[in-house]
Every structure is written in C-alpha cells, then in structure tokens.
Amino acid sequence: MTFLSSKTPAGILALILRVVLGVIFLYAAWIKLREPWALFAMAIDSYQVLPAWAVELVARALPWFELLLGVLLVAGVWRHVPAAAASLLLAVFFGLMVRAMAKGMEIDCGCFGPGDRLSWVTLLRDGALLASSLFVTARAFRQRDWNRSQAA
Amino acid sequence: MKLLIAALAILLPVLAAAPDTIHGNAFGDPKAPILIEVFSDFQCPGCKRFHDEDLPLIVKDYVAPGKAYLVYRYFPLAMHPYGRKAAELVCACAQLGKYEQAADILFARQSAWSQDGKLDETLAAVLTPAERQKVATLIGSPSVQKPIDSDMAEGAALGVKGTPTVLVTYKSRRYPLVGEGLFNYRWIKATLDDFLK
Numbered sequence A: 001m002t003f004l005s006s007k008t009p010a011g012i013l014a015l016i017l018r019v020v021l022g023v024i025f026l027y028a029a030w031i032k033l034r035e036p037w038a039l040f041a042m043a044i045d046s047y048q049v050l051p052a053w054a055v056e057l058v059a060r061a062l063p064w065f066e067l068l069l070g071v072l073l074v075a076g077v078w079r080h081v082p083a084a085a086a087s088l089l090l091a092v093f094f095g096l097m098v099r100a101m102a103k104g105m106e107i108d109c110g111c112f113g114p115g116d117r118l119s120w121v122t123l124l125r126d127g128a129l130l131a132s133s134l135f136v137t138a139r140a141f142r143q144r145d146w147n148r149s150q151a152a
Numbered sequence B: 001m002k003l004l005i006a007a008l009a010i011l012l013p014v015l016a017a018a019p020d021t022i023h024g025n026a027f028g029d030p031k032a033p034i035l036i037e038v039f040s041d042f043q044c045p046g047c048k049r050f051h052d053e054d055l056p057l058i059v060k061d062y063v064a065p066g067k068a069y070l071v072y073r074y075f076p077l078a079m080h081p082y083g084r085k086a087a088e089l090v091c092a093c094a095q096l097g098k099y100e101q102a103a104d105i106l107f108a109r110q111s112a113w114s115q116d117g118k119l120d121e122t123l124a125a126v127l128t129p130a131e132r133q134k135v136a137t138l139i140g141s142p143s144v145q146k147p148i149d150s151d152m153a154e155g156a157a158l159g160v161k162g163t164p165t166v167l168v169t170y171k172s173r174r175y176p177l178v179g180e181g182l183f184n185y186r187w188i189k190a191t192l193d194d195f196l197k
Helices: A009-033 A037-046 A052-075 A080-102 A120-151 B002-015 B045-063 B083-095 B099-108 B110-116 B119-123 B129-138 B142-157 B185-196
Strands: B034-040 B068-074 B165-170 B173-177
Touching (some): A009 A052, A009 A080, A009 A120, A037 A052, B034 B045, B045 B068, B068 B142, B083 B099, B083 B119, B083 B129, B165 B185
Parallel strands (some): B034 B068
Antiparallel strands (some): B034 B165
16 A cells, blocks of 8 residues: 555655645634734625624634644644645635635625735636645545554 | 714814825824825725724724724725725815715715716815815816826735725734724724734
8 A cells, every 4th residue: 555655656745735725724824814804704704694693703713723733733633634624715706706606796805804805716726625625635534544444 | 974974073283283195085093003005996885894893983982081082094996986986086175175085975885887987076065165165276286186196006015915804003014904894893893902002
C-alpha cells in the first residue's frame, strides 16, 4: 500500500492541501473574529436562506468552528474528521453561492469578511477549495481504513 | 420621515460645520466617531427601502445623539434613465437647504416619476416658485455637477458596484455594507453598537 504513503506524490499533495486548507480556514476565522459579528450576519442574511435567529447563531458560532477546523487540519489530528467536516462545510458554501449566482443576487460572499463580492472568481475559488478538500478527505479515509486493516 | 426631518432640524447648526465638498447632504457631527456614507440612487427601489426603513432609525439612534456622521453620496446608476437628473435636482435643492424635503418627495413618489420622468413637477410640491427658478439655474452649474461627479468617482474608486451601498468608517477602517442583509436594521445596529462599546 505504498500509494497511501505520504512520501508518494499523491501523499505529498494531500499533505500540502491539508495544511493550505487549514491555513485558509484559520485566516477566514481570524478575519471574521476581528470584526463585529453582525457584519458577518449581514452577509449570511443576504443569502436569504435562514431566519434571523439562525443567522445570528451561525454568525456567532461559525468563525469559531472554522478556527477549530483550521487548527485540526494544520495539526493533522484525527485527519478524516476535520477533512470531512471541511468538505461538508465547503459544499454547503458552494451550493449557497451557486444558488445566489443563479438568482442574480448582488451580495457579498461573506467568505473572508466584508467587501468580498460574490462573483465567478469567488465561485471558482470556493470550487477549488471544495475539490481540494474532497481529495484530502478521500485520502484521509483511505489512510484510516488501511491503518485499521494493518492493525487487524 | 417626520422623525428624520425632526432630527435633522435639531442638527441644523451642526450642518454648517460640514466640509466644503458637502452641500447640505451631510448630517450630524463631523467629529462623531463613526462615519456613515450612503451611496444611493433616487430611482433605485432598494434605496427607497433603505431611505424609508433604515435611515430614520440610523438618524434617531446614532446621528442625532452625535455618535455618527451621515453623508449622502450621489451615485446614480446608468441603468436608471432618470437617476442622474434626480441626483442633480436634489443636489441643487440641497444647496438651498432643502435636501431632505427633496429626497423625501422623490423617494415617496418614485414609482410615478420613474414611469413618466416628471421630476420637476414632483419637486414642485416642496419648492416655492422662486426656489424652482434657483434650482433650474443651479442644475447645470459646477456646484451641482461637481459633487455628483466627485461622489461617483469616489464610489467607483472604492469598488461600489450597486446601490444602496453603505460604507461605515470607524477608526480609519471602512466597512462596506451591501445586499439584503442591509435591510435588516438589527445587523446595522449590532455593528454600530459593537464599534461604540
């Protein structure tokens, strides 16, 4: 099972992508946490998918969740769990962005603080992050399964 | 809008202290800790909504108590055929000290003049015949054209793409507020309160 080794090109790529994803999540969290939470709430509310109470909850909690994900991804702790969570989160973001673009909404992406307008560029950026995260997740699960089979 | 007019009446002495580049379209204390700039188009329905729903609350809670300085920025969009003319008329009215009356009547009757283009007739409801004459002479002058061109250039330079766009400046940092979330005063209030705490 050398293809799962982190010394293979795919393994090195997965390692790099995991750390890059982690740093991006840390950056996204830092940007949101240094500013009033209501600015992020405004961006979430602009997507018009959640009631006000849920908007406030997400605006207050999501940056901390992103911070936790970033730390776990960079540290490489329980690799498959944060990788799967990151993929799920990015898939939700991507879906919301596609929906907003399809509806012609002229709104902020909300990804990296205020002023980040939703556009094809932000969509491509999020799509690339999602693809990277899915690759890292698949790798992490295969690694976990392989480790289990070796232990058995 | 009575609330807005009442608050602005209280603040009239302060208006005189506005910078030279602003002619009757800025309200509150220029030394207030927060600067709120509203890039708006009189023919834009979202701007009417913001003017009618959020602006009176912002004036009551932050501008009147001296916590924020509010500047209206003329930003007529090319997609609105009467947007520029409306901005010119309001800018001329602002120089006669009738910004809020002109803005209020244009937003109140937006759906009508957006169809027939009868802006002068709409403004006649808040101007005396003498004031209408003054507005007619002012409208092509640099004192009206320059502030609009300047606001539009500033908006473009700051990345303003649509209206309404609200830029909140606090401690030299500018925060753009756009999108549907802008119409929920709850978020605007929470943001401003967070800055002030």
